[in-house]
Amino acid sequence: MNIIILGAGKVGSYLTNELSLQDHDILVIDKDKDVLNRLLEQNDVMALEGDGCDIEILKEADVSNCDIFIALTRNDDTNIISAALANSLGAGEIIIRLRDSKYVNNVDRIKKLTGSNLVINPEYLAAKEIQRSIKYSHARNVQTFMEDRVLMMEIVIGENSRLAGKRLSETTSYLDNLDILIGIVNDNGKITIPNGNFLLEAGQKIYILGTKDDVDLFYKAEIPENIRMKDVLIIGAGPISHHLAGLLLERNFNVTVIEINREKAIDIQENFTDAVVINADGSDPDILEEARIDTYDSVISLTGIDEENILISLIAQRYGIEKIIAKVNRTNLLKLTGILDIDATFTPKSAASNYINRLIRSKFEASDISTLNKLYRLESDEVEVLEFEVSENSLIFDKALRDVNLKPDTLVAIIEHSELNGQIEVATGNSIIDMGDRVLVITKSRNISKIDDILE
Structure with a gap:
């Protein structure tokens, strides 16, 4: 696939690193020659020094023949103009990064103006990941499918769980x-896609799939209310914090924000009147003690300085905070020091890059039988979760799943029925896939790029 990336900043460089490991022809455009040289030293890609708003540069890049044009500069105006020019030159799919609310709040108009297929906001994507991590604090991995209507959650079976000690067939009620x-069980490193005879035991990691509401009910049934998160302390009032505060308040969390900059503190207080905002230095241990850091369920450090976020997280660890999340862009700091669990950190660039990467992989692996909309790899890449949109040529049509001979370790998990206004069905042996349906498949098999590949 021929891909052009405009902007070699944090997100652009990270995405380039990821895509360069796949079978794509990649050209990166940036004004900064030194940045491009560093990128070329690390990756087998091509580079072009220039301005993405210069139509001659876009012509030199042969935009008219690219499959995907991705505008990821830090300037929204540049991304919009370059995307519109790329569209006029005949680029294929167009993805643009936007951060300013005046644009983000008018996404449909921007898409129409630029011919773009997708508009992403890295800060919002990062905030959404954090919000899910807080809401489902005792879940290890939470992913969504089918426009967030289907949820997949990894959770450990507790000693008091209604699942413990039962075979899967005994849990149907x-x-x-x-x-x-x-859909998936990890039993001390042994990965299984379970059948009805599989014995569930306390301590096993399981992946639950279903509608968002039903998975939410399962989580509440398995996790006692008294140990769920309620009080959240956010350090720093940057763009991610704005998105995160709104998402948490909508879900009835108690939110406190500490921000050293007075103007930023006033701004977030005016936008979120239900939050408690403290204008102080959140990296000062005395300030954190005065704010009673020990009373919070979760501390999220989102300042613009990696070292501060690591320090705040260490302080939170000392106070025994259950859920600690730190924004760390330079992950080499963690590798060098080894002072913070990598699972407690995140980078906005990786959230955006992973989102784009999944889209590109789905386009790359599409076929005339079905379109692969999403692909996730789990458990050290042993298992894939695939979302297909099935077309009229599939061999799987008009058959109950119990009569379909699937490959070993393969499960049809979810069906979205197009003829039933997008009704979501958790698949059973009686389920039937029809033309236009979307299907979620779990498999340990490799090289599945279309729906019929799941057949034996």
Whole structure:
């Protein structure tokens, strides 16, 4: 696939590193020659020094023949103009990065103006990941499919769980009542896509799939209310914090924000009147003690300085905070020091890059039988979760799943029925896939790029 990336900043460089490991022809455009040289030293890609708003530069880049044009500069205006020019030159898919609310709040108009297929906001994507991590604090991995209507959650079976000590076939009254299924089990490193005879035991990691509401009910049934998160302390009032505060308040969390800059503190207070905002230095241990840091369920450090975020996280660890999240762009700091669990950190650039990468991989692996909309790899890449949109040529049509001969370790988990106004069904042996349906498949098999590849 021929891909052009405009902007070699944090997101652009990270995405280039990821895509260069795949079978794509990549050209990166940036004004900064030194940045491009560093990128060329690390990756097998091409580079072009220049301004993405210069139509001659875009012509030199042969934009008219690219499959995907991705505008990721830090300047929204540059991304919009370059995308519009790329569209006029005949570029294929167009993805643009936008951050300013005046644009983000008018996404449909921007898409129409630029011919773009996708508009992303890295800060919002990062905030959404953090919000899910807080809401489902006892879940290890939470992913969404089918426009966030289907949820997949990894959770450890507790000693008091209604699942512990039962075979999967014996849990139907519990799981079917919630309309969910268990798609993957990790038993001390042994990865299984379970059948009805599989024995569930405390300590196993399981992946639950179902509608968002039903998975939410399962989580609440498995996790006692008294140990769920309620009080959240955010340090720093940057763009991610703005998105995160709104997402958490919408879900009835108690939110406190500490921000050293007075203007930023006033701004976030005016935008979120239900939040408690403190104008102080959140990296000062005395300030954190005065704010009673020990009373919070979660501390999220989102200042613009990696070292500060690491320090705040270490202070939170000392106070025994259950959920600690730090924004760390330079992850080499963590590798060098080894002072903070990598699972407690995140980078906005990786959230945006992973989102774009999944889209590109789905386009790259599309076929005339079905379109692969999303692809996730889990458990050290042993398992893939694939979302297909099925077309009229599939061999799987008009057959109950119990009569379909699937490959070993392969499960049809979710079906979205196009003829039933997008109704979501947790798949059973009686389920039937029709033309236009979207299907979620879990498999340990490799090289599945179309729906018929799941057949034996």
